[in-house]
Amino acid sequence: MCKKTKKSSPPILAPATEGAQKMAQNMAINTAHKAGKKLLKVTGLKVAYGGIQAVKGVDFEVNEGELVTLIGSNGAGKTTIMKAITGMLPVADGDIEYVAKSIKGKGSWDLVRDGLAMVPEGRGVFARMSILENLQMGAYIRNDMHEIANDLEMVFGIFPRLKERKDQLAGTLSGGEQQMLAMGRALMSRPRLLLLDEPSMGLSPIMVDKIFEVIRDVSARGVTILLVEQNASRALGIADRGYVMESGMVTMTGEAKDLLTDPRVRAAYLGE
Numbered sequence: 001m002c003k004k005t006k007k008s009s010p011p012i013l014a015p016a017t018e019g020a021q022k023m024a025q026n027m028a029i030n031t032a033h034k035a036g037k038k039l040l041k042v043t044g045l046k047v048a049y050g051g052i053q054a055v056k057g058v059d060f061e062v063n064e065g066e067l068v069t070l071i072g073s074n075g076a077g078k079t080t081i082m083k084a085i086t087g088m089l090p091v092a093d094g095d096i097e098y099v100a101k102s103i104k105g106k107g108s109w110d111l112v113r114d115g116l117a118m119v120p121e122g123r124g125v126f127a128r129m130s131i132l133e134n135l136q137m138g139a140y141i142r143n144d145m146h147e148i149a150n151d152l153e154m155v156f157g158i159f160p161r162l163k164e165r166k167d168q169l170a171g172t173l174s175g176g177e178q179q180m181l182a183m184g185r186a187l188m189s190r191p192r193l194l195l196l197d198e199p200s201m202g203l204s205p206i207m208v209d210k211i212f213e214v215i216r217d218v219s220a221r222g223v224t225i226l227l228v229e230q231n232a233s234r235a236l237g238i239a240d241r242g243y244v245m246e247s248g249m250v251t252m253t254g255e256a257k258d259l260l261t262d263p264r265v266r267a268a269y270l271g272e
């Protein structure tokens, strides 16, 4: 089951308990990365379901260390893009580069090994497995047992509720708890780029707060994030940059803080 050791895993999951100095170091690394290289570059991407084109030529990029959000209404093509990136749907045209190499045609498992993990829409936890087993599945590509144990404690630190219930079957968890588990499982692969598809969907306001807090925390730990959300104001509130999608195309892009105050975005997505 364990196929590869990541000998020089980045310090993304350093436990928060290591103190302010370590955190400051990590933050400094992150800031440097934000001006750094392109981790993901999508060019002219087209994806179709049979004869119906759902994504019609989309360009966007995510730089190392950034938190980038893709917002847009129902059916805009956000999930389709996430699935194309992770090899779950074929690319009809265009290219997807990850760390400067095309990943077109690569399968999800190979991509996880390269540090690209996704928490899918609907979470996708293994219902008949316990919380602990789900989290262990997330580390299937690793065999650095000591560090896996550390990361498990780190995930339990972020989500104490998962620790309390570690032997409970995932299928019996609430929606919010399943979202925590899905995120925890993805973190167990030590992702370099984490794709999150609608993590706040269907959650109570308190749980939505918690999930956005965690996304920010994970970003501050050095994980580059592409966040798909319908909750545009919350997503733009934590992101560095954003892309707005409509009917399979990117219609606006910019700094998240600028999009948040843009009258067109406010009218279309923030109910103003």
Ligand SMILES: Nc1ncnc2c1ncn2[C@@H]1O[C@H](COP(=O)(O)OP(=O)(O)OP(=O)(O)O)[C@@H](O)[C@H]1O
Pocket (backbone or CB within 6 Å): 049, 052, 054, 072, 073, 074, 075, 076, 077, 078, 079, 080, 081, 121, 230
């Ligand atoms: N399996 C499928 N077969 C045919 N059409 C599909 C399929 N999945 C999605 N589509 C269509 O592709 C378009 C884009 O869908 P997609 O799920 O990517 O939207 P989305 O932006 O993620 O929407 P939402 O915010 O509701 O999740 C929609 O018009 C949708 O009906």
Ligand SMILES: [Mg+2]
Pocket (backbone or CB within 6 Å): 078, 079, 080, 121, 197, 198
């Ligand atoms: Mg979707």
